[in-house]
Amino acid sequence: MPSQKDQKIDLNNDYPCPCRRRGRLIPITLTEAFGCDRCQQIFVVEENGFAIEQLSTSYPYKRSWRWTGHRWSTAHPGLGDSYLPVSLLIISVLLIAAFCLAQISLPALPANIIVLYVIGSVLLVLVPTLILWRAYRR
Missing domain, CATH: 1.10.287 (Helix Hairpins)
Incomplete structure (x- = not known):
């Protein structure tokens, strides 16, 4: 069974998109960000390197996720x-x-x-x- 402990996000790897099931997060060159190849969202790696945050002007609250090595988990669960x-x-x-x-x-x-x-x-x-x-x- 995969580990549930948060892992540091590697800027050279690609990951599944936390928003879409089939999308992939691909590193954006010369930045600390990822872009989804399906939903066209941009995700920035937080300072500690263990979470990503979705950049969106239409969503009033910041959404962030942590990588467990197998899947994304919500970093700050809301209501x-x-x-x-x-x-x-x-x-x-x-x-x-x-x-x-x-x-x-x-x-x-x-x-x-x-x-x-x-x-x-x-x-x-x-x-x-x-x-x-x-x-x-x-």
């Missing part, structure tokens, strides 16, 4: 990388609150109704989870 855990937490809290309210308001529910409610609750968690997972995976 976009944590949508799935945050959404799962919110959905879980809402379901627990709804279940507690249902138990308080209707304490004498038959067992089969409670089982149906639990199955429905699990589906309400799983469907958005699968949708978010499919939308944000790379």
Whole structure:
């Protein structure tokens, strides 16, 4: 299994593009930068040499990645990388609150109704989870 420790970026090598799956980062001569042959983005090597930063005027936040020797990993994960855990937490809290309210308001529910409610609750968690997972995976 490849090492997950960050490796220093060699300016003489080419790497896969962190934005596109099929693009390749090719060193730009006489600079400390790489250019993608597919998406035409330019990436500058940060001062420490362990990360690259995307140069873009259209994106308001700086995006940077670290090379693990096998793939790029996000150097500074933002809120976009944590949508799935945050959404799962919110959905879980809402379901627990709804279940507690249902138990308080209707304490004498038959067992089969409670089982149906639990199955429905699990589906309400799983469907958005699968949708978010499919939308944000790379």
